Amino acid sequence: MKQNPKRCVxxxxxxxxxxxxxxxxxxxxxxxxxxxxxxxxxxxxxxISEDVGVGLVLWHPNGTIVRNxxxxxxxxxxxQNGYQLVCTPHIARRELWKxxxxxxxxxxxxxxxxxxxEGLVVKPMNCPFHIAIYKARPRSYRELPIRYAEWGxxxxxxxSGTLQGLLRVRGFTQDDAHIxxxxxxxxxEILTLLDxxxxxxxxxxxxxxxxxxSTRDPEHPEKYMGSxxxxxxxxxALAEALQEKTIAFREVPGEAVFYGxxxxxxxxxxxxxxxxxTTLQFDFNLPKRFNITYVGADNKEHEVVMIHRALLGAIxxxxxxxxxxxxxxxxxxxAPVQVSVIPVSDDCLEYAESVHRKLVSCGIRAELDDSTxxxxxxxxxxxxxxxxxxxxxxxxxxxxGRIAVRKHGTGNAGSMAIKExxxxxxxxxx
RNA sequence: GCCUCGAUAGCUCAGUCGGUAGAGCAACAGCCUUGUAAGCUGUAGGUCGCGGGUUCAAUUCCCGCCCGAGGCUCCA
Numbered sequence: 315m316k317q318n319p320k321r322c323v324x325x326x327x328x329x330x331x332x333x334x335x336x337x338x339x340x341x342x343x344x345x346x347x348x349x350x351x352x353x354x355x356x357x358x359x360x361x362i363s364e365d366v367g368v369g370l371v372l373w374h375p376n377g378t379i380v381r382n383x384x385x386x387x388x389x390x391x392x393x394q395n396g397y398q399l400v401c402t403p404h405i406a407r408r409e410l411w412k413x414x415x416x417x418x419x420x421x422x423x424x425x426x427x428x429x430x431x432e433g434l435v436v437k438p439m440n441c442p443f444h445i446a447i448y449k450a451r452p453r454s455y456r457e458l459p460i461r462y463a464e465w466g467x468x469x470x471x472x473x474s475g476t477l478q479g480l481l482r483v484r485g486f487t488q489d490d491a492h493i494x495x496x497x498x499x500x501x502x503e504i505l506t507l508l509d510x511x512x513x514x515x516x517x518x519x520x521x522x523x524x525x526x527x528s529t530r531d532p533e534h535p536e537k538y539m540g541s542x543x544x545x546x547x548x549x550x551a552l553a554e555a556l557q558e559k560t561i562a563f564r565e566v567p568g569e570a571v572f573y574g575x576x577x578x579x580x581x582x583x584x585x586x587x588x589x590x591x592t593t594l595q596f597d598f599n600l601p602k603r604f605n606i607t608y609v610g611a612d613n614k615e616h617e618v619v620m621i622h623r624a625l626l627g628a629i630x631x632x633x634x635x636x637x638x639x640x641x642x643x644x645x646x647x648x649a650p651v652q653v654s655v656i657p658v659s660d661d662c663l664e665y666a667e668s669v670h671r672k673l674v675s676c677g678i679r680a681e682l683d684d685s686t687x688x689x690x691x692x693x694x695x696x697x698x699x700x701x702x703x704x705x706x707x708x709x710x711x712x713x714x715g716r717i718a719v720r721k722h723g724t725g726n727a728g729s730m731a732i733k734e735x736x737x738x739x740x741x742x743x744x
Numbered sequence: 745g746c747c748u749c750g751a752u753a754g755c756u757c758a759g760u761c762g763g764u765a766g767a768g769c770a771a772c773a774g775c776c777u778u779g780u781a782a783g784c785u786g787u788a789g790g791u792c793g794c795g796g797g798u799u800c801a802a803u804u805c806c807c808g809c810c811c812g813a814g815g816c817u818c819c820a
Contacts, residue, residue: 690783
């Protein structure tokens with residue numbers, strides 16, 4: 315996607331208050347009909363139970379469908395774009411986090427426990443695991459860049475007052491990946507990532523961004539690992555990549571992570587609110603701390619550079635943003651139920667069942683409403699559940715072998731063949 | 745974690761000037777056989793968030809805690 319000149323204009327119309335940067339915006343949000351917490355309850359997508367624990371999300375069957383559809387799409391894209399999928403444990407030895415430096419910076423926010431006299435940590439990050447996989451054998455420059463991707467579930471202790479629905483939780487899943495490459499490859503990787511991110515986000519209906527380059531706070535270098543030169547070089551690499559893509563961005567000193575500078579691509583939702591999801595983080599520190607290297611063409615060991623990146627960010631949070639963005643009217647490819655088959659009366663139940671079976675065999679997520687209620691009542695339920703399509707079948711349809719289609723929100727869409735509806739749904743992406 | 749406000753049925757809420765509670769919807773059971781956003785009747789459902797205090801008596805008043813909402817701070 316080329317940088318849209320209009321976007322630059324728009325950017326000027328919304329001067330950025332640095333105090334708003336890290337999602338600190340959206341302050342005046344109040345419970346509205348489009349609040350994801352309300353939608354989550356009405357559409358039976360997820361819940362948070364006091365018995366289970368605060369900030370821990372229970373994904374209901376409907377929510378799990380959406381989540382898995384997102385994950386399947388995400389995995390397909392990653393496999394097609396040079397990533398390898400990995401799977402890592404939920405806990406690890408305390409020592410690992412000592413090495414990574416996370417313990418020093420974030421111990422109060424980590425779930426730490428002990429077993430057999432050994433300290434263990436519930437993972438707050440996936441990076442040390444991906445590093446360990448990299449480290450499992452010697453690496454040649456020929457195999458770089460190596461890109462490991464994982465839907466990694468992590469746990470971070472967040473203070474109770476900061477929790478908010480799905481937007482801020484204690485257990486969440488990152489669409490995480492770590493790219494191991496040479497210093498020379500970093501810029502190209504960032505360039506590729508900028509395009510990749512925008513393609514994925516467009517699939518979910520997010521087109522507009524505000525981009526930030528988070529750099530070190532020059533007045534407090536002690537808050538960061540690494541030398542001045544390394545930081546300067548890393549920051550320059552990120553800035554150059556952005557400039558090369560002619561993406562307008564704002565530099566935000568003091569917002570960098572302790573191990574390196576980063577690019578945040580904040581999406582703008584339907585209500586014009588800005589959300590931090592995508593983050594591309596440069597890291598020359600962790601590779602050093604874990605002593606990971608590659609063997610170069612010169613047969614010597616070289617330091618490897620790492621890029622941490624999450625595109626959707628935390629799935630829980632992204633799901634909430636997406637839900638509010640579309641006001642619960644999930645696009646058909648994401649809808650937990652795509653078609654509700656509604657028989658007019660018991661006489662048509664048999665035909666309704668065959669319609670349902672056919673849709674399911676076409677790969678459509680269809681449900682059959684065989685309750686004894688009236689047609690109006692079933693339609694009302696399907697509308698309230700925001701199901702994209704309804705297939706109303708009565709005597710007339712049974713005779714002609716067709717279905718009367720009704721579209722959510724727009725009403726009667728006329729008679730069509732079953733296959734035609736299936737085709738229409740698949741066209742919008744399944 | 746801090747400040748303010750709140751918590752009554754699965755959901756949305758009413759109510760009790762202190763005498764252990766109601767509605768609508770949902771659920772369940774019948775009836776109805778339905779043609780594009782609520783058909784009819786009935787049944788069941790509550791330790792009034794948890795613990796303590798005051799009182800003859802607490803869902804109601806007081807205190808603590810838990811949870812929620814908004815804000816502050818924070819978010820690898």
